[in-house]
Amino acid sequence: MTEQKKLQPLQAVKGMNDILPPESARWEWLEAKMRSVLQRYGYQNVRTPIVEPTALFVRGIGEVTDIVEKEMYAFEDRADKHGQAEHLALRPEMTAGVVRAMTEHSFLRDSGRRLYYFGAMFRREKPQKGRYRQFHQMGVEALGFAGPDVDAEVILMGSRLLRELGLKDGEHFRLELNCLGAPDERRAHREALVAHLEAHKALLDEDSQRRMYTNPLRVLDTKNPALQAMANAAPKLLDFLGEASLAHFNGVRAILDAAGIAYTINPRLVRGLDYYNLTVFEWVTDKLGAQGTICGGGRYDGLIEQLGGKPAPAVGFGMGFERMLLLLEEVGVLPAPPVPHAYAIVPSAKGLPQVMVALEALREAGVQVVLHPGQSSMKSQFKKADASGAAWALIFGEDELAQGLVAVKPLRGEKGGEGGEQVARPLSAVADWAVELLNA
Numbered sequence: 001m002t003e004q005k006k007l008q009p010l011q012a013v014k015g016m017n018d019i020l021p022p023e024s025a026r027w028e029w030l031e032a033k034m035r036s037v038l039q040r041y042g043y044q045n046v047r048t049p050i051v052e053p054t055a056l057f058v059r060g061i062g063e064v065t066d067i068v069e070k071e072m073y074a075f076e077d078r079a080d081k082h083g084q085a086e087h088l089a090l091r092p093e094m095t096a097g098v099v100r101a102m103t104e105h106s107f108l109r110d111s112g113r114r115l116y117y118f119g120a121m122f123r124r125e126k127p128q129k130g131r132y133r134q135f136h137q138m139g140v141e142a143l144g145f146a147g148p149d150v151d152a153e154v155i156l157m158g159s160r161l162l163r164e165l166g167l168k169d170g171e172h173f174r175l176e177l178n179c180l181g182a183p184d185e186r187r188a189h190r191e192a193l194v195a196h197l198e199a200h201k202a203l204l205d206e207d208s209q210r211r212m213y214t215n216p217l218r219v220l221d222t223k224n225p226a227l228q229a230m231a232n233a234a235p236k237l238l239d240f241l242g243e244a245s246l247a248h249f250n251g252v253r254a255i256l257d258a259a260g261i262a263y264t265i266n267p268r269l270v271r272g273l274d275y276y277n278l279t280v281f282e283w284v285t286d287k288l289g290a291q292g293t294i295c296g297g298g299r300y301d302g303l304i305e306q307l308g309g310k311p312a313p314a315v316g317f318g319m320g321f322e323r324m325l326l327l328l329e330e331v332g333v334l335p336a337p338p339v340p341h342a343y344a345i346v347p348s349a350k351g352l353p354q355v356m357v358a359l360e361a362l363r364e365a366g367v368q369v370v371l372h373p374g375q376s377s378m379k380s381q382f383k384k385a386d387a388s389g390a391a392w393a394l395i396f397g398e399d400e401l402a403q404g405l406v407a408v409k410p411l412r413g414e415k416g417g418e419g420g421e422q423v424a425r426p427l428s429a430v431a432d433w434a435v436e437l438l439n440a
Ligand code: ATP
Pocket: 093, 123, 125, 130, 131, 132, 133, 134, 135, 136, 137, 271, 272, 291, 292, 293, 294, 295, 296, 297, 318, 319, 320, 321, 322, 323
């Protein structure tokens, strides 16, 4: 006999999670809640590829960002017959892909577009609670609109979503807002900032010293506690804003104020991607430790041109699914897992064709009914019926079937359990009584 080597089972990639039942039902629930809000604002769904040319992200997100420098899953594809290999990357975010798609299909030629997406993103970060290497976002992008009304609209939409999920503003989340101004204002601020950083050079870690000249704003975005005082004393971009930027910022604020949306202005909020200008915002929570940003976004008027499209303004945000679910769980507002209306108990295999036709009629009437698979004792079938969480057991006994009937027995509530009274219902007229199963 040849010795068989036992194969080791394989495991998922570190930082990439399986989403299994009953957890997956929460994902579906959250997605449905999000969709319901998005549709009320007239946003349309868009789906773009997970793999894009690496250059899209390098140009879009910026060369001197954590994402592009260290976190991107980028690779060289196999060479084609001419020996040419494409440089490809798993998307670390979706804004660049959406902009590419809109430009490629000339979707912004006649009017602006309001879009949303759901999808997996990939960043090679250190996996921990709320931070994964494959994670999921819901995002919105409003492309082709320059005014503060649309900045305010996406913020109102995000705020509505958080509240409709059962979260309380001020208690479970809060909104931070900043204005990054226009490129020339940022340049003037940048000069002052670099001078400030140079004066404190000895304090800076290696990363910050390098970034001081390439991306000084990002030095302020540091999580290093030793740098907080220096960062707090740094020149503030808000003090460098001109009239137009201030008017835009005040326009956004006036709408939020009128709508009763609370926010704090955080002059240090710069976001981790290079493409933002004017309005930037984040919803943060103190319930998830260091992974406290549940949603972030802002205006990115230069990105479309940067990616080779006809210049057009844009604003959007991205919301992390995993962090949202962690927060909802922490706060205790997640719904119970869904249960079927009914569970079908089949004492004898002989009746199966008749039973399965009857179940089809029930499903036609909207009933969620689970068939007990295969053969087993009545006792074990009832146990499974109970464990399913269904409100009703449908018992397809041989005698009942012979008369064209099914026994309907309540499993829960006042009449549920052992003493629950069962009634016989006709299989020829399922639609007449199916409604009582739906309204259990
Ligand atoms: P952080 O500062 O926490 O790294 P970020 O600024 O990199 O967040 P964005 O690029 O703005 O995040 O993405 C938007 C949202 O996506 C975040 O607010 C967060 O909820 C979620 N997110 C980002 N990175 C991850 C990750 N690695 N794992 C899980 N969720 C993430």
